[in-house]
Amino acid sequence: MKRTLSILLIIILLLPSFSFANPYEELTQNIRVFQMGIMGQGSIDLDKKISREELATIAVRLKGLEYLKDFQKQSTPFKDVKGWSVPYINIAYDMKLVNAVKKDFFNPNGKVSYGELLTVLMRVLGYENGVDFKKYPEDYYSKALEIGLGNLYIPHDEVVTRGIAATTINKALDLKMKNSDKELSSLQLNYYIDGNVTKKDSVVESEVYLKELSFSTTILGVFSGVLVGVNDFSRYKVVLLSKSGKVLDSKVLGINGSFSIENFDISTLSKLQGYKYEIYSPNGSLILWDDLD
Structure with a gap:
Protein backbone atom coordinates (compact mmCIF):
# COMPACT_ATOMS: atom_id res chain seq x y z
CA MET A 1 0.00 0.00 0.00
CA LYS A 2 2.78 2.44 0.96
CA ARG A 3 4.63 1.60 -2.25
CA THR A 4 1.49 2.30 -4.32
CA LEU A 5 0.90 5.67 -2.63
CA SER A 6 4.52 6.65 -3.17
CA ILE A 7 4.33 5.84 -6.88
CA LEU A 8 1.06 7.76 -7.27
CA LEU A 9 2.54 10.80 -5.51
CA ILE A 10 5.57 10.81 -7.80
CA ILE A 11 3.35 10.53 -10.90
CA ILE A 12 1.11 13.38 -9.73
CA LEU A 13 4.06 15.65 -9.02
CA LEU A 14 5.57 14.97 -12.44
CA LEU A 15 2.42 15.45 -14.51
CA PRO A 16 2.26 19.01 -15.93
CA SER A 17 -1.54 18.91 -16.08
CA PHE A 18 -1.77 19.09 -12.29
CA SER A 19 -1.39 22.47 -10.62
CA PHE A 20 -0.14 22.99 -7.10
CA ALA A 21 0.36 26.26 -5.23
CA ASN A 22 4.05 27.12 -5.20
CA PRO A 23 5.01 29.62 -2.48
CA TYR A 24 8.01 30.70 -4.56
CA GLU A 25 6.27 31.06 -7.92
CA GLU A 26 6.04 34.81 -7.38
CA LEU A 27 9.79 34.92 -6.80
CA THR A 28 10.70 33.06 -9.98
CA GLN A 29 8.32 35.16 -12.08
CA ASN A 30 9.45 38.48 -10.61
CA ILE A 31 13.11 37.85 -9.89
CA ARG A 32 14.27 41.08 -11.56
CA VAL A 33 12.34 43.15 -9.00
CA PHE A 34 14.52 41.66 -6.28
CA GLN A 35 17.70 41.71 -8.37
CA MET A 36 17.23 45.43 -8.99
CA GLY A 37 16.95 46.06 -5.26
CA ILE A 38 13.57 47.76 -5.59
CA MET A 39 12.24 45.86 -2.58
CA GLY A 40 15.48 45.88 -0.63
CA GLN A 41 18.41 43.53 -0.20
CA GLY A 42 17.16 41.58 2.82
CA SER A 43 15.09 38.41 3.00
CA ILE A 44 12.41 37.86 0.34
CA ASP A 45 9.46 37.19 2.74
CA LEU A 46 6.79 36.95 0.03
CA ASP A 47 3.98 36.50 2.56
CA LYS A 48 4.99 39.46 4.71
CA LYS A 49 2.74 42.53 4.55
CA ILE A 50 4.43 45.69 3.30
CA SER A 51 4.21 48.95 5.24
CA ARG A 52 3.62 52.52 4.14
CA GLU A 53 7.27 53.44 4.70
CA GLU A 54 8.30 50.50 2.52
CA LEU A 55 5.89 51.62 -0.20
CA ALA A 56 7.37 55.13 -0.10
CA THR A 57 10.84 53.61 -0.47
CA ILE A 58 9.73 51.46 -3.40
CA ALA A 59 8.27 54.53 -5.11
CA VAL A 60 11.53 56.47 -4.71
CA ARG A 61 13.57 53.60 -6.14
CA LEU A 62 11.19 53.07 -9.07
CA LYS A 63 11.34 56.76 -9.90
CA GLY A 64 15.14 56.61 -9.95
CA LEU A 65 15.44 59.11 -7.09
CA GLU A 66 17.29 57.06 -4.48
CA TYR A 67 20.47 59.09 -5.03
CA LEU A 68 18.68 62.06 -3.42
CA LYS A 69 18.58 60.37 -0.02
CA ASP A 70 22.26 61.21 0.48
CA PHE A 71 21.39 64.90 0.33
CA GLN A 72 18.37 64.72 2.61
CA LYS A 73 18.48 66.02 6.15
CA GLN A 74 17.11 63.84 8.92
CA SER A 75 14.36 66.35 9.69
CA THR A 76 10.82 65.54 8.59
CA PRO A 77 7.40 67.22 8.68
CA PHE A 78 5.91 64.07 10.23
CA LYS A 79 5.88 63.52 13.98
CA ASP A 80 5.69 59.72 13.64
CA VAL A 81 8.54 59.22 11.15
CA LYS A 82 12.10 58.48 12.25
CA GLY A 83 15.07 56.28 11.42
CA TRP A 84 16.05 54.83 8.05
CA SER A 85 12.86 55.77 6.21
CA VAL A 86 13.04 59.55 6.84
CA PRO A 87 14.75 60.50 3.53
CA TYR A 88 12.63 58.11 1.48
CA ILE A 89 9.35 59.39 2.91
CA ASN A 90 10.50 63.00 2.51
CA ILE A 91 11.36 62.45 -1.16
CA ALA A 92 8.21 60.47 -1.95
CA TYR A 93 6.04 63.07 -0.22
CA ASP A 94 7.79 66.04 -1.88
CA MET A 95 7.38 64.38 -5.29
CA LYS A 96 3.67 63.79 -4.59
CA LEU A 97 4.06 60.02 -4.88
CA VAL A 98 2.56 59.35 -1.43
CA ASN A 99 0.18 61.22 0.87
CA ALA A 100 0.09 61.79 4.60
CA VAL A 101 -2.75 60.23 6.58
CA LYS A 102 -3.37 63.58 8.28
CA LYS A 103 -1.44 66.73 9.11
CA ASP A 104 1.96 65.93 10.67
CA PHE A 105 1.34 62.15 10.54
CA PHE A 106 2.37 59.62 7.91
CA ASN A 107 1.67 56.29 9.68
CA PRO A 108 4.90 54.67 8.43
CA ASN A 109 4.10 51.22 9.88
CA GLY A 110 0.55 51.12 8.54
CA LYS A 111 -0.41 48.36 6.14
CA VAL A 112 -0.99 49.03 2.44
CA SER A 113 -4.11 48.11 0.46
CA TYR A 114 -4.01 46.94 -3.14
CA GLY A 115 -5.74 50.15 -4.22
CA GLU A 116 -3.06 52.23 -2.48
CA LEU A 117 -0.29 50.23 -4.15
CA LEU A 118 -1.85 50.75 -7.58
CA THR A 119 -2.29 54.46 -6.89
CA VAL A 120 1.36 55.01 -5.94
CA LEU A 121 2.62 53.00 -8.92
CA MET A 122 0.40 55.01 -11.28
CA ARG A 123 1.80 58.24 -9.82
CA VAL A 124 5.29 56.88 -10.49
CA LEU A 125 4.18 56.29 -14.09
CA GLY A 126 3.14 59.94 -14.33
CA TYR A 127 -0.62 59.73 -13.77
CA GLU A 128 -2.08 62.52 -11.65
CA ASN A 129 -4.75 62.96 -9.02
CA GLY A 130 -7.63 65.08 -10.26
CA VAL A 131 -6.62 64.55 -13.88
CA ASP A 132 -6.48 60.82 -14.55
CA PHE A 133 -8.58 59.78 -11.55
CA LYS A 134 -10.70 61.65 -9.03
CA LYS A 135 -12.92 59.37 -6.96
CA TYR A 136 -11.16 56.83 -4.77
CA PRO A 137 -11.10 53.88 -5.09
CA GLU A 138 -13.35 53.49 -8.15
CA ASP A 139 -11.50 55.76 -10.61
CA TYR A 140 -8.07 54.63 -9.44
CA TYR A 141 -8.90 50.93 -9.66
CA SER A 142 -10.51 51.33 -13.10
CA LYS A 143 -7.52 53.27 -14.42
CA ALA A 144 -5.12 50.61 -13.17
CA LEU A 145 -7.12 47.93 -15.01
CA GLU A 146 -7.29 50.09 -18.13
CA ILE A 147 -3.51 50.52 -18.43
CA GLY A 148 -2.78 46.86 -17.67
CA LEU A 149 -1.46 47.33 -14.15
CA GLY A 150 -4.30 46.04 -12.00
CA ASN A 151 -5.56 42.52 -11.40
CA LEU A 152 -9.34 42.19 -11.50
CA TYR A 153 -9.19 39.24 -9.10
CA ILE A 154 -7.55 41.22 -6.29
CA PRO A 155 -9.98 43.48 -4.36
CA HIS A 156 -8.91 47.09 -3.94
CA ASP A 157 -9.02 46.77 -0.14
CA GLU A 158 -6.92 43.61 0.13
CA VAL A 159 -3.82 44.08 2.28
CA VAL A 160 -0.71 43.81 0.11
CA THR A 161 2.00 41.21 0.69
CA ARG A 162 5.51 41.44 -0.71
CA GLY A 163 4.53 38.78 -3.22
CA ILE A 164 1.60 40.82 -4.56
CA ALA A 165 3.75 43.95 -4.54
CA ALA A 166 6.53 42.22 -6.52
CA THR A 167 4.08 40.93 -9.14
CA THR A 168 2.49 44.36 -9.56
CA ILE A 169 5.83 46.18 -9.70
CA ASN A 170 7.05 43.72 -12.31
CA LYS A 171 4.06 44.62 -14.48
CA ALA A 172 4.62 48.34 -13.91
CA LEU A 173 8.24 48.14 -15.09
CA ASP A 174 7.04 47.12 -18.56
CA LEU A 175 4.43 49.86 -18.82
CA LYS A 176 5.14 53.11 -20.64
CA MET A 177 5.32 56.36 -18.72
CA LYS A 178 2.30 58.59 -19.34
CA ASN A 179 2.66 60.50 -22.63
CA SER A 180 5.99 58.83 -23.34
CA ASP A 181 7.43 55.99 -25.40
CA LYS A 182 9.79 55.06 -22.55
CA GLU A 183 8.97 52.26 -20.15
CA LEU A 184 9.20 52.73 -16.41
CA SER A 185 12.25 50.45 -16.35
CA SER A 186 14.18 53.15 -18.24
CA LEU A 187 14.27 55.19 -15.01
CA GLN A 188 16.16 52.50 -13.14
CA LEU A 189 19.68 53.89 -12.83
CA ASN A 190 20.99 51.28 -10.43
CA TYR A 191 20.88 47.51 -10.77
CA TYR A 192 21.72 45.46 -7.70
CA ILE A 193 23.25 42.12 -8.68
CA ASP A 194 24.99 39.90 -6.12
CA GLY A 195 25.04 42.81 -3.72
CA ASN A 196 26.88 45.14 -6.10
CA VAL A 197 25.52 48.33 -7.63
CA THR A 198 26.21 48.99 -11.30
CA LYS A 199 25.12 51.94 -13.41
CA LYS A 200 22.61 51.32 -16.15
CA ASP A 201 23.24 53.11 -19.44
CA SER A 202 20.96 56.13 -19.69
CA VAL A 203 19.78 58.01 -22.73
CA VAL A 204 21.04 61.57 -22.94
CA GLU A 205 18.40 64.20 -23.57
CA SER A 206 19.89 65.56 -26.76
CA GLU A 207 18.34 69.01 -26.33
CA VAL A 208 20.21 69.64 -23.06
Whole structure:
Protein backbone atom coordinates (compact mmCIF):
# COMPACT_ATOMS: atom_id res chain seq x y z
CA MET A 1 0.00 0.00 0.00
CA LYS A 2 2.78 2.44 0.96
CA ARG A 3 4.63 1.60 -2.25
CA THR A 4 1.49 2.30 -4.32
CA LEU A 5 0.90 5.67 -2.63
CA SER A 6 4.52 6.65 -3.17
CA ILE A 7 4.33 5.84 -6.88
CA LEU A 8 1.06 7.76 -7.27
CA LEU A 9 2.54 10.80 -5.51
CA ILE A 10 5.57 10.81 -7.80
CA ILE A 11 3.35 10.53 -10.90
CA ILE A 12 1.11 13.38 -9.73
CA LEU A 13 4.06 15.65 -9.02
CA LEU A 14 5.57 14.97 -12.44
CA LEU A 15 2.42 15.45 -14.51
CA PRO A 16 2.26 19.01 -15.93
CA SER A 17 -1.54 18.91 -16.08
CA PHE A 18 -1.77 19.09 -12.29
CA SER A 19 -1.39 22.47 -10.62
CA PHE A 20 -0.14 22.99 -7.10
CA ALA A 21 0.36 26.26 -5.23
CA ASN A 22 4.05 27.12 -5.20
CA PRO A 23 5.01 29.62 -2.48
CA TYR A 24 8.01 30.70 -4.56
CA GLU A 25 6.27 31.06 -7.92
CA GLU A 26 6.04 34.81 -7.38
CA LEU A 27 9.79 34.92 -6.80
CA THR A 28 10.70 33.06 -9.98
CA GLN A 29 8.32 35.16 -12.08
CA ASN A 30 9.45 38.48 -10.61
CA ILE A 31 13.11 37.85 -9.89
CA ARG A 32 14.27 41.08 -11.56
CA VAL A 33 12.34 43.15 -9.00
CA PHE A 34 14.52 41.66 -6.28
CA GLN A 35 17.70 41.71 -8.37
CA MET A 36 17.23 45.43 -8.99
CA GLY A 37 16.95 46.06 -5.26
CA ILE A 38 13.57 47.76 -5.59
CA MET A 39 12.24 45.86 -2.58
CA GLY A 40 15.48 45.88 -0.63
CA GLN A 41 18.41 43.53 -0.20
CA GLY A 42 17.16 41.58 2.82
CA SER A 43 15.09 38.41 3.00
CA ILE A 44 12.41 37.86 0.34
CA ASP A 45 9.46 37.19 2.74
CA LEU A 46 6.79 36.95 0.03
CA ASP A 47 3.98 36.50 2.56
CA LYS A 48 4.99 39.46 4.71
CA LYS A 49 2.74 42.53 4.55
CA ILE A 50 4.43 45.69 3.30
CA SER A 51 4.21 48.95 5.24
CA ARG A 52 3.62 52.52 4.14
CA GLU A 53 7.27 53.44 4.70
CA GLU A 54 8.30 50.50 2.52
CA LEU A 55 5.89 51.62 -0.20
CA ALA A 56 7.37 55.13 -0.10
CA THR A 57 10.84 53.61 -0.47
CA ILE A 58 9.73 51.46 -3.40
CA ALA A 59 8.27 54.53 -5.11
CA VAL A 60 11.53 56.47 -4.71
CA ARG A 61 13.57 53.60 -6.14
CA LEU A 62 11.19 53.07 -9.07
CA LYS A 63 11.34 56.76 -9.90
CA GLY A 64 15.14 56.61 -9.95
CA LEU A 65 15.44 59.11 -7.09
CA GLU A 66 17.29 57.06 -4.48
CA TYR A 67 20.47 59.09 -5.03
CA LEU A 68 18.68 62.06 -3.42
CA LYS A 69 18.58 60.37 -0.02
CA ASP A 70 22.26 61.21 0.48
CA PHE A 71 21.39 64.90 0.33
CA GLN A 72 18.37 64.72 2.61
CA LYS A 73 18.48 66.02 6.15
CA GLN A 74 17.11 63.84 8.92
CA SER A 75 14.36 66.35 9.69
CA THR A 76 10.82 65.54 8.59
CA PRO A 77 7.40 67.22 8.68
CA PHE A 78 5.91 64.07 10.23
CA LYS A 79 5.88 63.52 13.98
CA ASP A 80 5.69 59.72 13.64
CA VAL A 81 8.54 59.22 11.15
CA LYS A 82 12.10 58.48 12.25
CA GLY A 83 15.07 56.28 11.42
CA TRP A 84 16.05 54.83 8.05
CA SER A 85 12.86 55.77 6.21
CA VAL A 86 13.04 59.55 6.84
CA PRO A 87 14.75 60.50 3.53
CA TYR A 88 12.63 58.11 1.48
CA ILE A 89 9.35 59.39 2.91
CA ASN A 90 10.50 63.00 2.51
CA ILE A 91 11.36 62.45 -1.16
CA ALA A 92 8.21 60.47 -1.95
CA TYR A 93 6.04 63.07 -0.22
CA ASP A 94 7.79 66.04 -1.88
CA MET A 95 7.38 64.38 -5.29
CA LYS A 96 3.67 63.79 -4.59
CA LEU A 97 4.06 60.02 -4.88
CA VAL A 98 2.56 59.35 -1.43
CA ASN A 99 0.18 61.22 0.87
CA ALA A 100 0.09 61.79 4.60
CA VAL A 101 -2.75 60.23 6.58
CA LYS A 102 -3.37 63.58 8.28
CA LYS A 103 -1.44 66.73 9.11
CA ASP A 104 1.96 65.93 10.67
CA PHE A 105 1.34 62.15 10.54
CA PHE A 106 2.37 59.62 7.91
CA ASN A 107 1.67 56.29 9.68
CA PRO A 108 4.90 54.67 8.43
CA ASN A 109 4.10 51.22 9.88
CA GLY A 110 0.55 51.12 8.54
CA LYS A 111 -0.41 48.36 6.14
CA VAL A 112 -0.99 49.03 2.44
CA SER A 113 -4.11 48.11 0.46
CA TYR A 114 -4.01 46.94 -3.14
CA GLY A 115 -5.74 50.15 -4.22
CA GLU A 116 -3.06 52.23 -2.48
CA LEU A 117 -0.29 50.23 -4.15
CA LEU A 118 -1.85 50.75 -7.58
CA THR A 119 -2.29 54.46 -6.89
CA VAL A 120 1.36 55.01 -5.94
CA LEU A 121 2.62 53.00 -8.92
CA MET A 122 0.40 55.01 -11.28
CA ARG A 123 1.80 58.24 -9.82
CA VAL A 124 5.29 56.88 -10.49
CA LEU A 125 4.18 56.29 -14.09
CA GLY A 126 3.14 59.94 -14.33
CA TYR A 127 -0.62 59.73 -13.77
CA GLU A 128 -2.08 62.52 -11.65
CA ASN A 129 -4.75 62.96 -9.02
CA GLY A 130 -7.63 65.08 -10.26
CA VAL A 131 -6.62 64.55 -13.88
CA ASP A 132 -6.48 60.82 -14.55
CA PHE A 133 -8.58 59.78 -11.55
CA LYS A 134 -10.70 61.65 -9.03
CA LYS A 135 -12.92 59.37 -6.96
CA TYR A 136 -11.16 56.83 -4.77
CA PRO A 137 -11.10 53.88 -5.09
CA GLU A 138 -13.35 53.49 -8.15
CA ASP A 139 -11.50 55.76 -10.61
CA TYR A 140 -8.07 54.63 -9.44
CA TYR A 141 -8.90 50.93 -9.66
CA SER A 142 -10.51 51.33 -13.10
CA LYS A 143 -7.52 53.27 -14.42
CA ALA A 144 -5.12 50.61 -13.17
CA LEU A 145 -7.12 47.93 -15.01
CA GLU A 146 -7.29 50.09 -18.13
CA ILE A 147 -3.51 50.52 -18.43
CA GLY A 148 -2.78 46.86 -17.67
CA LEU A 149 -1.46 47.33 -14.15
CA GLY A 150 -4.30 46.04 -12.00
CA ASN A 151 -5.56 42.52 -11.40
CA LEU A 152 -9.34 42.19 -11.50
CA TYR A 153 -9.19 39.24 -9.10
CA ILE A 154 -7.55 41.22 -6.29
CA PRO A 155 -9.98 43.48 -4.36
CA HIS A 156 -8.91 47.09 -3.94
CA ASP A 157 -9.02 46.77 -0.14
CA GLU A 158 -6.92 43.61 0.13
CA VAL A 159 -3.82 44.08 2.28
CA VAL A 160 -0.71 43.81 0.11
CA THR A 161 2.00 41.21 0.69
CA ARG A 162 5.51 41.44 -0.71
CA GLY A 163 4.53 38.78 -3.22
CA ILE A 164 1.60 40.82 -4.56
CA ALA A 165 3.75 43.95 -4.54
CA ALA A 166 6.53 42.22 -6.52
CA THR A 167 4.08 40.93 -9.14
CA THR A 168 2.49 44.36 -9.56
CA ILE A 169 5.83 46.18 -9.70
CA ASN A 170 7.05 43.72 -12.31
CA LYS A 171 4.06 44.62 -14.48
CA ALA A 172 4.62 48.34 -13.91
CA LEU A 173 8.24 48.14 -15.09
CA ASP A 174 7.04 47.12 -18.56
CA LEU A 175 4.43 49.86 -18.82
CA LYS A 176 5.14 53.11 -20.64
CA MET A 177 5.32 56.36 -18.72
CA LYS A 178 2.30 58.59 -19.34
CA ASN A 179 2.66 60.50 -22.63
CA SER A 180 5.99 58.83 -23.34
CA ASP A 181 7.43 55.99 -25.40
CA LYS A 182 9.79 55.06 -22.55
CA GLU A 183 8.97 52.26 -20.15
CA LEU A 184 9.20 52.73 -16.41
CA SER A 185 12.25 50.45 -16.35
CA SER A 186 14.18 53.15 -18.24
CA LEU A 187 14.27 55.19 -15.01
CA GLN A 188 16.16 52.50 -13.14
CA LEU A 189 19.68 53.89 -12.83
CA ASN A 190 20.99 51.28 -10.43
CA TYR A 191 20.88 47.51 -10.77
CA TYR A 192 21.72 45.46 -7.70
CA ILE A 193 23.25 42.12 -8.68
CA ASP A 194 24.99 39.90 -6.12
CA GLY A 195 25.04 42.81 -3.72
CA ASN A 196 26.88 45.14 -6.10
CA VAL A 197 25.52 48.33 -7.63
CA THR A 198 26.21 48.99 -11.30
CA LYS A 199 25.12 51.94 -13.41
CA LYS A 200 22.61 51.32 -16.15
CA ASP A 201 23.24 53.11 -19.44
CA SER A 202 20.96 56.13 -19.69
CA VAL A 203 19.78 58.01 -22.73
CA VAL A 204 21.04 61.57 -22.94
CA GLU A 205 18.40 64.20 -23.57
CA SER A 206 19.89 65.56 -26.76
CA GLU A 207 18.34 69.01 -26.33
CA VAL A 208 20.21 69.64 -23.06
CA TYR A 209 23.91 70.41 -22.99
CA LEU A 210 26.46 72.11 -20.75
CA LYS A 211 28.26 75.29 -21.80
CA GLU A 212 30.68 77.76 -20.14
CA LEU A 213 32.18 74.84 -18.22
CA SER A 214 34.91 75.89 -15.81
CA PHE A 215 36.86 73.47 -13.61
CA SER A 216 39.88 74.18 -11.45
CA THR A 217 41.72 72.49 -8.57
CA THR A 218 44.75 74.80 -8.57
CA ILE A 219 44.14 76.85 -5.42
CA LEU A 220 40.46 76.32 -4.69
CA GLY A 221 38.11 73.66 -6.00
CA VAL A 222 35.71 75.31 -8.47
CA PHE A 223 33.28 73.69 -10.91
CA SER A 224 30.76 75.89 -12.71
CA GLY A 225 28.73 76.06 -15.88
CA VAL A 226 25.33 76.69 -17.44
CA LEU A 227 22.81 74.16 -18.73
CA VAL A 228 20.97 75.17 -21.88
CA GLY A 229 18.36 73.57 -24.09
CA VAL A 230 15.07 73.89 -22.18
CA ASN A 231 13.20 76.86 -20.75
CA ASP A 232 13.20 75.84 -17.09
CA PHE A 233 15.94 73.92 -15.27
CA SER A 234 14.24 74.05 -11.87
CA ARG A 235 14.96 70.88 -9.85
CA TYR A 236 17.61 69.63 -12.27
CA LYS A 237 20.57 68.42 -10.24
CA VAL A 238 24.33 68.63 -10.83
CA VAL A 239 26.44 66.15 -8.88
CA LEU A 240 30.23 66.34 -8.56
CA LEU A 241 31.93 63.02 -7.83
CA SER A 242 35.33 61.43 -7.67
CA LYS A 243 35.97 58.92 -10.44
CA SER A 244 35.70 56.23 -7.76
CA GLY A 245 32.03 57.23 -7.36
CA LYS A 246 32.22 59.22 -4.09
CA VAL A 247 29.81 62.17 -4.07
CA LEU A 248 31.73 65.37 -3.28
CA ASP A 249 28.97 67.94 -3.63
CA SER A 250 25.80 68.73 -5.56
CA LYS A 251 23.54 71.60 -6.56
CA VAL A 252 19.83 71.75 -7.33
CA LEU A 253 19.40 74.23 -10.17
CA GLY A 254 17.09 77.15 -10.67
CA ILE A 255 15.27 78.24 -13.80
CA ASN A 256 18.32 79.60 -15.67
CA GLY A 257 20.42 76.44 -15.32
CA SER A 258 23.58 78.11 -13.99
CA PHE A 259 25.55 76.57 -11.12
CA SER A 260 28.80 76.83 -9.19
CA ILE A 261 30.24 74.20 -6.85
CA GLU A 262 33.17 75.38 -4.72
CA ASN A 263 35.43 74.30 -1.86
CA PHE A 264 35.28 70.60 -2.68
CA ASP A 265 38.11 68.22 -1.77
CA ILE A 266 41.29 68.96 -3.78
CA SER A 267 43.68 66.89 -1.72
CA THR A 268 46.43 64.98 -3.49
CA LEU A 269 44.48 61.73 -3.13
CA SER A 270 41.34 63.26 -4.65
CA LYS A 271 43.33 64.68 -7.55
CA LEU A 272 44.88 61.28 -8.20
CA GLN A 273 41.43 59.66 -8.23
CA GLY A 274 40.12 62.28 -10.63
CA TYR A 275 36.74 63.98 -10.94
CA LYS A 276 33.55 63.59 -12.93
CA TYR A 277 30.06 65.08 -13.03
CA GLU A 278 26.53 63.77 -13.50
CA ILE A 279 23.40 65.78 -14.30
CA TYR A 280 19.91 64.52 -13.48
CA SER A 281 16.53 65.69 -14.70
CA PRO A 282 13.72 66.31 -12.15
CA ASN A 283 12.40 62.75 -12.57
CA GLY A 284 15.80 61.35 -11.61
CA SER A 285 17.01 60.34 -15.08
CA LEU A 286 20.74 60.65 -15.73
CA ILE A 287 20.92 62.93 -18.78
CA LEU A 288 24.55 64.14 -18.96
CA TRP A 289 27.83 62.88 -17.56
CA ASP A 290 31.52 63.24 -18.27
CA ASP A 291 34.97 63.19 -16.70
CA LEU A 292 36.59 66.42 -15.54
CA ASP A 293 40.28 66.74 -16.42
